[in-house]
Amino acid sequence: MPKGLVVIDKERCKGCGLCVSVCPFGVLTITRELNRFGYNVAGVSAPEKCTGCAMCAQMCPDAAIEVYREAKVKEGV
Amino acid sequence: MSTVEAKAPAGFAPVYTRPKSLSAARFTYCPGCHHGIITRLLAEAIDELGIVERTVGIAPVGCAVFLYEFFRCDFVQAAHGRACAVATGIKRANPDLIVFSYQGDGDLAAIGTAETVHAANRGENITVIFVNNQIYGMTGGEMAPTTLPGMRTVTTPEGRDVRTTGYPLRMSEMLAQLEGPAYITRQAVFDVRHVQMARKAIIKAFQNQIEGKGFSLVEIVAACPTNLRLSPPEAGRWVAEQALKYFPLGDLKVRE
Amino acid sequence: MRVLMRGNEAMAEGAIRAGCRCYFCYPITPQGELVEYMARHLPRHGGVFLQAESEVAAINMVYGAAAAGVRTMTSSSSPGISLKMEGISYLAGARLPAVIVNVMRAGPGLGNIAPAQGDYFQATKGGGHGDYRLIVLAPSTVQEAAELVMLAFDLSDRYRVPAMILADGMLGQMMEPVELPEPIPPEKIPPRPWAVSGAKGRPPNVISSFDLDPYRFREILRALWDTYREIEEKEVRWEEYATEDAELVLVAYGTMGRICRTVVRRARKEGLRVGLFRPISLWPFPSEPLRKLAERVPVLLTVELSAGQMWEDVRLAVEGRAKTPFYGELGGVVPTPDEVLREVKKHVHS
Numbered sequence: 001m002p003k004g005l006v007v008i009d010k011e012r013c014k015g016c017g018l019c020v021s022v023c024p025f026g027v028l029t030i031t032r033e034l035n036r037f038g039y040n041v042a043g044v045s046a047p048e049k050c051t052g053c054a055m056c057a058q059m060c061p062d063a064a065i066e067v068y069r070e071a072k073v074k075e076g077v
Numbered sequence: 078m079s080t081v082e083a084k085a086p087a088g089f090a091p092v093y094t095r096p097k098s099l100s101a102a103r104f105t106y107c108p109g110c111h112h113g114i115i116t117r118l119l120a121e122a123i124d125e126l127g128i129v130e131r132t133v134g135i136a137p138v139g140c141a142v143f144l145y146e147f148f149r150c151d152f153v154q155a156a157h158g159r160a161c162a163v164a165t166g167i168k169r170a171n172p173d174l175i176v177f178s179y180q181g182d183g184d185l186a187a188i189g190t191a192e193t194v195h196a197a198n199r200g201e202n203i204t205v206i207f208v209n210n211q212i213y214g215m216t217g218g219e220m221a222p223t224t225l226p227g228m229r230t231v232t233t234p235e236g237r238d239v240r241t242t243g244y245p246l247r248m249s250e251m252l253a254q255l256e257g258p259a260y261i262t263r264q265a266v267f268d269v270r271h272v273q274m275a276r277k278a279i280i281k282a283f284q285n286q287i288e289g290k291g292f293s294l295v296e297i298v299a300a301c302p303t304n305l306r307l308s309p310p311e312a313g314r315w316v317a318e319q320a321l322k323y324f325p326l327g328d329l330k331v332r333e
Numbered sequence: 334m335r336v337l338m339r340g341n342e343a344m345a346e347g348a349i350r351a352g353c354r355c356y357f358c359y360p361i362t363p364q365g366e367l368v369e370y371m372a373r374h375l376p377r378h379g380g381v382f383l384q385a386e387s388e389v390a391a392i393n394m395v396y397g398a399a400a401a402g403v404r405t406m407t408s409s410s411s412p413g414i415s416l417k418m419e420g421i422s423y424l425a426g427a428r429l430p431a432v433i434v435n436v437m438r439a440g441p442g443l444g445n446i447a448p449a450q451g452d453y454f455q456a457t458k459g460g461g462h463g464d465y466r467l468i469v470l471a472p473s474t475v476q477e478a479a480e481l482v483m484l485a486f487d488l489s490d491r492y493r494v495p496a497m498i499l500a501d502g503m504l505g506q507m508m509e510p511v512e513l514p515e516p517i518p519p520e521k522i523p524p525r526p527w528a529v530s531g532a533k534g535r536p537p538n539v540i541s542s543f544d545l546d547p548y549r550f551r552e553i554l555r556a557l558w559d560t561y562r563e564i565e566e567k568e569v570r571w572e573e574y575a576t577e578d579a580e581l582v583l584v585a586y587g588t589m590g591r592i593c594r595t596v597v598r599r600a601r602k603e604g605l606r607v608g609l610f611r612p613i614s615l616w617p618f619p620s621e622p623l624r625k626l627a628e629r630v631p632v633l634l635t636v637e638l639s640a641g642q643m644w645e646d647v648r649l650a651v652e653g654r655a656k657t658p659f660y661g662e663l664g665g666v667v668p669t670p671d672e673v674l675r676e677v678k679k680h681v682h683s
Contacts, residue, residue, distance in 0.1 A: 005089050016109030016302075021310035022269050039108065054093040055269045061113025061309075062104050063096065063120070068089035130533040133401075136541075145539045151529035153400045154541035156423050159393035162385065166397020166405070167529065169381045170355050174401070174531060192393070195386035 002070040004052025006044050012064035015040040019056035019065060025049040028056060096120035098129040102146045107214075109309020111299035111316075112140050114266045115208055115275070116147055119179065122279040123150065126287065132175040133167055135160040139181035140214040140301075158189030161196035164203045175286055177204040182223040183213045186248045190222075193248070200257030200291035204282045207248065210299040211320060218304040222246035225323055230304070245323045249296045253329035259285050260293040261330040265321070267300060267313035278328075290332065298324045335512050340475045341366035341505040343513075344434055344498065345374065347482035348406050350516040353432070354380040355398035355405040357391040361413045362446040363502035364436035368408070388413040392420030392433070399429040400540040402528025404486055408434035410502070411452050412443065415460070421495060422461030426542025428527075428557070430489035432482065433467075434498040436505040439665030447665020448502035448588055453642035456499050457616040464554060466561050468496040468568065469615040473591040475509035481613070483514055488568060490523050492560050499615060501638065503588045503667060570613035571622055575601065579608030581632040581681045584623070584647050586612045588667065589636050595670040596677065605681055615643065620650035627654035632680045636673055637661045656680070 006027065013035065019042055020028045027050040031043035042065075044050070052069035085091050099120045106113045123129050129150045136144040138157035145152030155163040160178035168176045185193050185207050196203065212230060213219040220230040220237055223245045227236040253261045260282055264275035275297055282293035298320050300312035307315055338346070345367045348356065356371045368384070375382045381398075385391035391407045398405035409417065414435045424431050435456065439449040454460070456469045468488050472478035478500060485496035529538050544550040572590075575597050576582050583593040590611035600607035610626060610633070612619050627633060633655050635644040644659045651657050660676040662668050 004092070005086060007086075009095075012103055014108035016309040018109055018309050018313070021313075052092045057093040058269050058272050059114065061106060061108075061110055061117070063099055063113070063117045066094045067092040068085050069092050071085075071088055071090040131531040133529045133531070135397075142543065145537075145541065149532060149537055151532050151537050152539045152541075153397065153529055154427070154539070154543050155396070156393065156419055159389070159396075159420070162390040162393035163397040163400070165383070165390075166355065166357065166394035166399075167401045168397075169383060169394070170398040170401035170403040170405070171530065174529070191386050192390050195390065 002052065002072060004050035005068040006050055006056060007066045007068070008042050009064045010035045010041045012062045013039060013041040014062060015042060016061060018059045018061065022055045022059045024053065024055065025051065096124045098123040098149050100147055100149050104147060105143045106140060107303045109302045109312065110140070111210065111266050111297070112208055114272060115206065115297055115299065116141070116144065118272065118276045118279055119206060120148065121276060122283050125280055126283055128175045128283070128287070131173065132177065135164050135176070135178040137178070137180040137184040139184050141179055141181065141208065142215065144179055158184050158187070159192055160184065161189060161192040161201070161203070161205065165196055165201050168201060168203050172202070175283065177206060177283070179206045180208070181214070182209045182211065182221045186222040186246050194252065197252045197292045197294065198255050198257045200259070202286055202289055202291050204286045205294040206279065207294055207296040208299050209296050209324060210301040211245070212301045212304045214301045214304060223324070225319060247324065249294065249329050252294060257292050258294065258330055259291040259332040262328045263296040263298065263324060263326050265298045265316060265326055267316045298326070335510040337508055338475055338511045339366050339506060339508050340478050340500060341436065342370045343475045343479040343511050344408070344482045344500070345370035346513060347479035348432065348486070349374060349378055349380070350514060351483040351486035352404045352517050352519060352522045353406045353486065355403050356380065357383050357385050357394040357407050359385055359388045359391050359409065359413060361410045363438055363505050364408050364410050364434065367434065367436070367505070388416035389420065392417035395431050396420055396424055396427070396429060399424065399431045400427070400529050402525035402530060404522060406432040406434065408436065410436045410438045411440050414452060414455065418455070418461035421467065422463050422465060423542050424495045425465035425467065426463065427540050428493040429495065429540065430493050431495045432485045432489060432498065433495060434482070434500065437499065437501040445665050446502060448504070448638060448667055449665050450501060450587060450589065450638040451642070452499065453615065453637070453639065456497050457618065465557070466616055468492070468494055468564060469499050470496065471499045471586040471613060471615050472504060473587050473611065475504070475507065476511050478504060479511055480514060483517070492564055494560060494564065499587065501588050565617040568614060569617045569619045569621070571619040572611040572613060574609040574611070576608030576610060576626060576630065578606050579630050580606045581634055581677060582608040582610050582626060582630045583636055583677070584610045584633050584643070585636040586615060586643065589638055592668070592670055593636055593673060596673045599670055599674055600677055605677065607677055607681070612643070618646045618650070620646070623647065623650040624652070624654065627651040630655055632656045632658065634677060634680060635659045638667060639663070
């Protein structure tokens with residue numbers, strides 16, 4: 001399974017926890033880090049487990065999450 | 078406003094990136110509010126159909142009153158409850174525009190009932206996004222027409238008493254009886270599966286308008302964590318376990 | 334080419350010739366013929382005629398069509414206009430041009446369908462919430478009714494301020510020969526870069542009357558009131574008839590203004606030097622010319638089909654320079670010229 005990558009826009013995040021609650025692989029957590037609006041922002045705690053399924057992004061009420069997957073390097077190209 | 082540029086990090090391909098038709102503005106909804114998910118799905122639908130340059134949104138009065146700040150398309154602010162009439166005026170004036178109204182349960186099913194029923198009955202070729210979170214959120218948590226029996230709100234401190242305030246109003250069922258509407262569906266966004274279904278429904282509702290099929294309404298049974306006094310994940314479960322009892326999901330009318 | 338037309342129909346035709354292409358309405362007497370005329374004729378000009386489920390819906394459809402940049406109008410009568418007040422306040426706040434015709438009837442409440450002028454305050458003092466004004470024009474003949482509707486569209490567009498025609502049941506129902514003005518060619522209708530037409534090649538347009546920040550909202554309202562001041566300077570309209578040597582001047586508008594013209598002629602026959610001052614723009618009210626008149630005319634008798642509303646503006650303008658008695662009729666009763674003449678004779682002696 002190619003590795004996934006979650007990018008969270010900390011200033012948009014309101015620490016609601018929905019992404020954490022739907023991530024099937026426990027990749028995310030609500031950190032102790034505060035953004036300038038005083039919210040504890042979500043963060044990636046287990047990046048190696050991320051498959052890039054993007055369920056977190058689809059659940060985010062602030063469109064704060066973007067998800068990428070390792071581009072498969074085509075052999076012999 | 079810091080935003081993550083949609084450039085894929087080296088060696089990675091995007092799976093999900095922020096919808097293009099959203100502006101840079103931060104959403105003003107409370108943490109975990111389903112309005113935010115629905116607003117994002119709306120932008121995804123507009124992106125998917127490539128219609129941002131010919132879409133006009135109608136912003137309601139309620140928690141989504143700032144909707145016009147979140148989008149890159151033209152917007153008109155309607156008086157509370159009047160969005161379907163404003164949408165009618167715009168669509169009749171310029172039928173080439175894709176016109177949608179976005180309204181809460183107080184806006185659409187209380188003060189705006191007549192405007193909604195008659196726009197539907199005329200089969201007005203517009204798309205209505207109806208966010209049913211069973212409360213007046215913006216004004217501090219009052220009872221809405223869709224508040225569940227026994228539910229505490231600031232205007233039903235002892236819980237909604239059906240003997241004096243009636244029962245939750247099922248607008249979609251009411252509207253589905255009419256000849257005018259082409260598509261009436263009730264969706265939810267409390268988990269990813271339902272988010273995906275709601276997304277398809279919104280796209281279909283816009284597609285109907287593009288094809289001139291007439292009035293389409295997507296009701297979304299949503300959670301207001303703040304007034305439910307529940308964490309966002311718990312509020313979603315509350316919708317699934319409680320609200321859906323009164324507001325069963327599914328298509329109520331589909332005219333192909 | 335002169336045509337015999339009913340007041341209501343002349344206003345409808347005036348709107349069509351002004352380029353009105355969206356008309357939203359709701360049935361109410363005594364403006365029924367305006368609705369019927371639009372139903373028959375507007376679609377033939379490629380316009381939209383839509384009967385709404387209520388006056389509230391109709392004015393909000395006007396709001397939508399105006400936001401989309403189309404010349405649009407609604408018409409109603411007193412109780413219906415009350416229902417439109419919220420929408421009119423929103424039009425004013427969102428700087429949307431639109432024309433609202435009020436064919437007044439007797440009130441308050443259900444009242445009756447007889448002509449009256451009891452909506453003057455509602456029209457000129459901002460009948461809805463908030464600090465706003467409407468351009469208010471009052472015709473007294475069928476000819477003027479058609480012309481003022483066209484003028485209303487022009488002024489409303491130029492200043493982005495909604496305009497109201499204040500007619501009444503008599504004027505709406507009566508028939509008179511009319512020389513219909515030439516239709517305005519579409520290219521003469523000013524462009525609307527601010528309208529919602531699809532954000533293509535430009536930033537999004539937002540039509541709104543909403544701003545949570547009081548300081549920003551104050552700036553928006555200051556700009557609005559600057560426009561109102563400009564309208565007050567440039568758009569005052571009135572008519573004076575036989576006031577040069579008058580010892581008493583009747584101040585009356587609309588149907589009452591028309592009846593008072595007859596009173597002036599009869600008084601003059603009896604050697605009474607009586608004149609007429611007829612406001613045509615009720616907002617902006619012709620205070621200046623009225624004040625000048627009060628400097629040389631001892632008595633200004635206001636006559637209205639109401640308990641006295643324009644009368645207050647007359648007194649404000651005159652400020653004690655002349656006596657300002659009042660004669661009004663209620664309930665839809667329209668006084669005859671002789672009844673008004675009897676009132677005049679209480680204040681002047683031959």
